[in-house]
Amino acid sequence: MHLWLSLNVSTVEHMSEQKALQHIRQQIDEIDQQIQQLLNQRAEFAQKVAEVKIASGEQVDFYRPEREAMILRKVMERNTGPLPDAEVGRIFREIMSACLAAEKPLQVAYLGPEGSFTQAAALKHFGGSVQLQPVSTIANVFRAVETEYARYGVVPVENSSEGMVSHTLDRFISSPLKINGEVTLRIHHYLLGKTSQLNQIKTVYAHPQALAQCRQWLGDQLPHAELVALDSNSEAARRVAEMGDDVAAIAASTAADIYGLEVIASNIEDEAGNTTRFLVIGTQDVGPSGEDKTALLVSTQNKPGALQSLLKPLADSGISMSRIESRPSRKGMWEYVFFIDIDGHSQSPAVAEALAKLQNEASVFRVLGSYPKAVL
Numbered sequence: 001m002h003l004w005l006s007l008n009v010s011t012v013e014h015m016s017e018q019k020a021l022q023h024i025r026q027q028i029d030e031i032d033q034q035i036q037q038l039l040n041q042r043a044e045f046a047q048k049v050a051e052v053k054i055a056s057g058e059q060v061d062f063y064r065p066e067r068e069a070m071i072l073r074k075v076m077e078r079n080t081g082p083l084p085d086a087e088v089g090r091i092f093r094e095i096m097s098a099c100l101a102a103e104k105p106l107q108v109a110y111l112g113p114e115g116s117f118t119q120a121a122a123l124k125h126f127g128g129s130v131q132l133q134p135v136s137t138i139a140n141v142f143r144a145v146e147t148e149y150a151r152y153g154v155v156p157v158e159n160s161s162e163g164m165v166s167h168t169l170d171r172f173i174s175s176p177l178k179i180n181g182e183v184t185l186r187i188h189h190y191l192l193g194k195t196s197q198l199n200q201i202k203t204v205y206a207h208p209q210a211l212a213q214c215r216q217w218l219g220d221q222l223p224h225a226e227l228v229a230l231d232s233n234s235e236a237a238r239r240v241a242e243m244g245d246d247v248a249a250i251a252a253s254t255a256a257d258i259y260g261l262e263v264i265a266s267n268i269e270d271e272a273g274n275t276t277r278f279l280v281i282g283t284q285d286v287g288p289s290g291e292d293k294t295a296l297l298v299s300t301q302n303k304p305g306a307l308q309s310l311l312k313p314l315a316d317s318g319i320s321m322s323r324i325e326s327r328p329s330r331k332g333m334w335e336y337v338f339f340i341d342i343d344g345h346s347q348s349p350a351v352a353e354a355l356a357k358l359q360n361e362a363s364v365f366r367v368l369g370s371y372p373k374a375v376l
């Protein structure tokens, strides 16, 4: 009797739980239907935008970084939850990616091969509907965009623990390409191999930046291993997959799946906040988004105080300079060019006025690009 009663109570409870779930799920289904309708309506409007763009020019840029940044900022600002701002940001990133693909699929070259951090950065910036083309070196990413094999490219430019990627900066000296955007990515390094035994590893392959970012860990854990530098970490993973049990690669965890490797050790980067900044390169002049950066390439006459007078117009106008980096100009011995990042857009009157003064002081002056600050 007692048993029958308890069974019966739990059956009733089960039924009411089922009913409650059914009721809530019905509402979710209705909302899904509305979202789907709205998404398709949005895509239709994006296609109308495409028609207007096509009608107005020969060389059409369907991708508009400033508009995307403004939309993402607005989405995150007005968000009231319970979904976190970053989550709704990511969802709208994907919605715009799909809408842009409905206008015209976008080709973007990145430093590959597949599974590289640059691929992850490209996906974070452009969303999953972009057509990504892996190329083997930073120089080839520039070449891919210069020769119109791809409309945009993504290259690493600096790391929080290792500083600037000089290959990327040097390419800007001779390339006519511009900077159209930036994206930052937290970097976790993994030691990958065919074995899970750390003590078997005699050689480690990776990009020089990854070797440097894990220098201390490698010194502690594999003090006798030979360290071999390659063009990219995913290339290292690809090679290790074709070699024996005593070699390992440092790469992203996605490379383990792509190349069928074991994870020997996780998060082996020395610095906890290890972050890399990537640039989107292209041919566009990106309009102001409200929160922008401008990158300059300048050179001074080789005389005392030249750099100081070059930078004075920025200081006088209260324009904040977030970075200055020098590189050999490759033209004469001991001649340098400076890469300068400032806050603001080159079309804003205050920045334009300061840049005109700066240009007067410089022997070489180029605006590499004004672009929206990274949103996600």
Ligand SMILES: O=C(O)C(=O)C[C@]1(C(=O)O)C=C[C@@H](O)C=C1
Pocket: 046, 049, 050, 062, 063, 064, 065, 067, 068, 071, 095, 096, 097, 099, 100, 103
């Ligand atoms: O507003 C535009 O120019 C669009 O093409 C629409 C849209 C969007 O989905 O909102 C799509 C792609 C652009 O990169 C920017 C925005």
